[in-house]
Amino acid sequence: MNYAEFCKEIEMEKAAAFRNAVESNKGSIKIKKEKKLSENLSRIFDATIELANEKGFQAMSMRDLSSKASLSLGALYSYFSSKDELLEMIQGYSLAMVSVILTDSIKKETDSSKKLERAIRTHVYITEYMQPWFYFSYMEAKNMDRPAQKRAIEGELFTEKIFSDIIESAVSGKKPGDHDPVMTASLIKAMLQDWYLKRWKYRKRKIGPDQFADFLISFIRSSIM
Amino acid sequence: MNYAEFCKEIEMEKAAAFRNAVESNKGSIKIKKEKKLSENLSRIFDATIELANEKGFQAMSMRDLSSKASLSLGALYSYFSSKDELLEMIQGYSLAMVSVILTDSIKKETDSSKKLERAIRTHVYITEYMQPWFYFSYMEAKNMDRPAQKRAIEGELFTEKIFSDIIESAVSGKKPGDHDPVMTASLIKAMLQDWYLKRWKYRKRKIGPDQFADFLISFIRSSIM
DNA sequence: AAAAATATAACGAACGTTCGATTTTTTTTA
DNA sequence: TAAAAAAAATCGAACGTTCGTTATATTTTT
Numbered sequence: 001m002n003y004a005e006f007c008k009e010i011e012m013e014k015a016a017a018f019r020n021a022v023e024s025n026k027g028s029i030k031i032k033k034e035k036k037l038s039e040n041l042s043r044i045f046d047a048t049i050e051l052a053n054e055k056g057f058q059a060m061s062m063r064d065l066s067s068k069a070s071l072s073l074g075a076l077y078s079y080f081s082s083k084d085e086l087l088e089m090i091q092g093y094s095l096a097m098v099s100v101i102l103t104d105s106i107k108k109e110t111d112s113s114k115k116l117e118r119a120i121r122t123h124v125y126i127t128e129y130m131q132p133w134f135y136f137s138y139m140e141a142k143n144m145d146r147p148a149q150k151r152a153i154e155g156e157l158f159t160e161k162i163f164s165d166i167i168e169s170a171v172s173g174k175k176p177g178d179h180d181p182v183m184t185a186s187l188i189k190a191m192l193q194d195w196y197l198k199r200w201k202y203r204k205r206k207i208g209p210d211q212f213a214d215f216l217i218s219f220i221r222s223s224i225m
Numbered sequence: 226m227n228y229a230e231f232c233k234e235i236e237m238e239k240a241a242a243f244r245n246a247v248e249s250n251k252g253s254i255k256i257k258k259e260k261k262l263s264e265n266l267s268r269i270f271d272a273t274i275e276l277a278n279e280k281g282f283q284a285m286s287m288r289d290l291s292s293k294a295s296l297s298l299g300a301l302y303s304y305f306s307s308k309d310e311l312l313e314m315i316q317g318y319s320l321a322m323v324s325v326i327l328t329d330s331i332k333k334e335t336d337s338s339k340k341l342e343r344a345i346r347t348h349v350y351i352t353e354y355m356q357p358w359f360y361f362s363y364m365e366a367k368n369m370d371r372p373a374q375k376r377a378i379e380g381e382l383f384t385e386k387i388f389s390d391i392i393e394s395a396v397s398g399k400k401p402g403d404h405d406p407v408m409t410a411s412l413i414k415a416m417l418q419d420w421y422l423k424r425w426k427y428r429k430r431k432i433g434p435d436q437f438a439d440f441l442i443s444f445i446r447s448s449i450m
Numbered sequence: 451a452a453a454a455a456t457a458t459a460a461c462g463a464a465c466g467t468t469c470g471a472t473t474t475t476t477t478t479t480a
Numbered sequence: 481t482a483a484a485a486a487a488a489a490t491c492g493a494a495c496g497t498t499c500g501t502t503a504t505a506t507t508t509t510t
Contacts, residue, residue, distance in 0.1 A: 033475090033476090036475095061464075061465065061466085062465080062466060062467080063464090063465085063466095073466090073467080073468095074467090074468080074469080077466095077467070077468080082466080082467080083466065083467090
């Protein structure tokens with residue numbers, strides 16, 4: 001599997017996750033027609049991500065959003081009930097994406113070592129594919145209300161658990177006690193996050209997702225094996 | 226060296242960095258008396274850090290700051306000329322801290338391997354000591370104006386260069402071509418940043434700075450050696 | 451007393467949000 | 481199929497707040 005292949009397979013799951021995000025916020029959406037809703041809401045999402053990653057979500061005004069999404073102020077509020085809710089819809093979307101994709105992906109391998117490799121690779125690819133979304137979720141987490149913050153933390157721990165479980169079974173019996181799987185998973189997660197948080201750096205150095213995944217895998221492999 | 230020892234040695238350098246931060250913004254400070262200035266400005270800094278790490282710098286109002294720092298709105302503006310300038314003063318402060326401390330620290334070792342170990346340990350300790358400051362600088366970087374953003378990026382690359390230089394001389398001749406020092410330094414930096422960005426996680430798991438530094442060093446050593 | 455520092459009230463600008471009027475789209479009717 | 485009616489969606493002005501900042505008056509320190 002490489003990044004190009006990954007992209008082809010992802011489109012459907014992306015659409016499904018979007019429909020799911022819409023479904024769980026149906027209550028505060030005033031738009032009736034499915035087509036209008038998905039067209040305009042995804043344009044609103046894109047515009048929000050773009051503006052927020054430029055100047056921060058708080059600093060982005062509804063008037064900024066209105067002009068970038070080509071909808072009037074009043075119209076915007078037919079798609080969500082408040083600015084905060086908009087933020088949480090986007091968070092829910094990207095949170096669902098990473099956990100679904102990751103869980104599905106590791107089922108395709110049985111060998112622990114291969115499983116770990118695949119998990120890392122998939123994480124790099126999905127965060128490459130939706131980089132602005134993950135950057136947004138990471139940076140705006142502390143501006144969310146308590147329940148949304150809790151969801152963000154649980155999301156982080158969920159993916160970390162995927163890694164620590166794999167490591168546990170991968171290194172069991174090999175070098176007992178030498179490396180704590182939980183700590184190792186923590187560090188892996190940190191390195192994976194660097195990929196979507198510091199894109200400017202890797203772009204400048206002309207390092208693509210495949211290259212990054214390869215390097216990261218060999219770095220980790222030689223450390224825990 | 227452990228964290229407790231580190232703390233004893235740091236106080237002087239911290240005070241020097243603070244004086245330096247004041248000095249380079251003297252132009253917009255209306256307070257004449259040295260004592261008043263350092264007392265109140267450091268209280269303003271602390272209050273800003275605390276509020277910004279709670280709800281974000283943008284969301285923090287000058288009225289919030291006024292009440293937390295126990296100074297009237299008008300009085301605040303005798304210590305800086307605008308909210309943005311306050312942000313940049315704080316950024317300059319923590320940026321200067323890490324580079325001075327790190328540069329000084331690695332001079333104390335000659336062996337490359339020891340040098341790397343010491344650099345990592347020192348980075349963990351200084352970011353532990355001033356955790357809220359580094360968290361602040363990281364999270365608010367994208368809300369700063371262009372020149373301040375440039376400074377933040379240069380700061381990141383500066384410390385990364387310190388690591389890649391050491392790695393280069395440490396692994397030269399050992400495993401040629403196997404690990405790109407620049408990429409390795411990038412990953413090390415990512416893991417070091419995790420320490421001050423995810424404090425809630427490490428605190429919950431009862432992992433202190435000494436433990437984290439030990440683990441990180443052994444993780445990296447087994448990977449590049 | 452003079453100088454330095456603080457407090458208070460007020461400024462215009464910009465914010466998120468709402469609401470009734472208006473336009474666009476869909477459905478019904480002839 | 482074309483006109484009329486109903487429904488859905490959009491619009492832009494306006495609301496009440498809150499924001500960063502300032503000018504002036506007052507208090508504290510020298």
